[in-house]
Amino acid sequence: MSAPELIRIVSRDSPMALAQVERVRAELGALHPGIATEVIPVKTTGDRWMGALSQVEGKGAFTKEVDAALLAGEADLAVHCVKDIPGDRPLPAGTTFAAFLKRDDVRDALIHPGGLNLDELPAGTRIGTSSVRRIAQLAGFHPHLQCVPMRGNANRRMEKLAAGDADALLLAVSGLERIGRTDVITEILSVDEMCPPVGAGVLALQCREGDTETIDAVSGLGHPQTHQETTAERMLLHVLQGHCNSPIAGYATTDRRGELSLRACVFTPDGKTVLNAHEWAGPLTPETLGTSVAVALLRQGARELIDGIAH
Ligand SMILES: NCc1[nH]cc(CCC(=O)O)c1CC(=O)O
Incomplete structure (x- = not known):
């Protein structure tokens, strides 16, 4: 060669x-x-x-x-x-x-110039994010917060935050690590509080x-383990036919024994309906695991939720 x-x-x-x-x-x-x-x-x-x-x-x-x-x-x-x-x-x-x-860190971080954690933010705090996944999960668990549309790369978003376009931001920890700005992180959200997107990190x-x-x-x-996890996650998204406006979250992990599992959620935009599935691969390939978790969500009505959102 x-x-x-x-x-x-x-x-x-x-x-x-x-x-x-x-x-x-x-x-x-x-x-x-x-x-x-x-x-x-x-x-x-x-x-x-x-x-x-x-x-x-x-x-x-x-x-x-x-x-x-x-x-x-x-x-x-x-x-x-x-x-x-x-x-x-x-x-x-x-x-x-x-x-x-x-894979890098899969979690999202809160950036609040006042230093408050998500649970401490007062009602009406404006969170700058256009991500349907983040909006749905915030609406479900923190309905007193208000999401305002915010796009642009992470550096631009921080400029917009400083300019007062929002009171706080949610950004991926991995992205902040890459641009050397973990100093702005107020709180790293657990994956239970903010389920990551397919392919995070x-x-x-x-x-x-x-x-x-x-x-x-x-x-x-x-990286073989990342390859397995990513393959399972992307098959999930493929079977669900999620589009850019779909509030879908999903992440695969590999435990210490090397066992692969995949958990995923589909939300309504208001976060009031949450479909949830978690399965272990066992003898399944990562592709079949992704398919199986997607089918579990489809059985719970995921198709209607996904197609119910304009895109
Ligand atoms: N939407 C843009 C984007 N694409 C990937 C990442 C983060 C890094 C990653 O997950 O690989 C980000 C920034 C963010 O969501 O904060």
């Missing part, structure tokens, strides 16, 4: 995305010191458009331009947050996952399908 001399890495151009690329370069450099890398940052529709995502092409808004550069041969490797990759459709034809990096390396040189070079960065 001949290793490539240069791998051109394409990614969104937000500070978080560029930090993700630096992690990939560092891990790749340690594994293959002879391979040079080049970074190709691109702006995506999701970065430009500050309105509701459902008015553009939904979640693909964060991946479309990156995937296009990969397919056009302008880059050899795309780095994506799995959380941003649509789950209701296959990957763009001609591309494939080459690796999932070891996982970075995917995506290549052109036929590019075995690059695929072989980067596949060593993959």
Whole structure:
């Protein structure tokens, strides 16, 4: 096998995305010191458009331009947050996952400049988030709080918070770690209080399908346990046909014995209805586990909840 001399890495151009690329370069450099890398940052529709995502092409808004550069041969490797990759459709034809990096923290954090915890926030506190998953769970467990729409990358959201557009934010711990801003965290929410999204904290390396040189070079960065968890979670999302406006949460974990399990929830936007399922893989493959948990939720009426929301 001949290793490539240069791998051109394409990614969104937000500070978080560029930090993700630096992690990939560092891990790749340690594994293959002879391979040079080049970074190709691109702006995506999701970065430009500050309105509701459902008015553009939904979640693909964060991946479309990156995937296009990969397919056009302008880059050899795309780095994506799995959380941003649509789950209701296959990957763009001609591309494939080459690796999932070891998972970071899956939890969400509260950022409140006054230093209060979620339970201490007074009625009417404005939480800046446009995430239907976060909105539904806040509405269910903390109905006295008010969610106000907030989009943009994490740095931009913190600027908007400082400008008074909201009183507090919810952001992923992993994202704050990547941009070096864990100092702003007031409270890390437990997964029981705020169930994470499918793919939380996982970075995917995506290549052109036929590019075995690059695929072989980067596949060593993959983390088997993360691969299993991500596969189960993405199959869940696929079977549920969740779209960018679906309040779906789900995360797989691997216990000390190596046993994989998947828990998932589907909410109504007001958080009053919560469908819940948790299953162990046992002899099932991660794909079958994801399918089984999705079917358990469908039996409870998940289809009606998901289709009941415009997208
Ligand atoms: N919505 C943007 C986005 N995509 C992935 C992450 C966090 C990092 C990850 O889960 O990989 C974030 C920021 C956030 O939700 O706070």
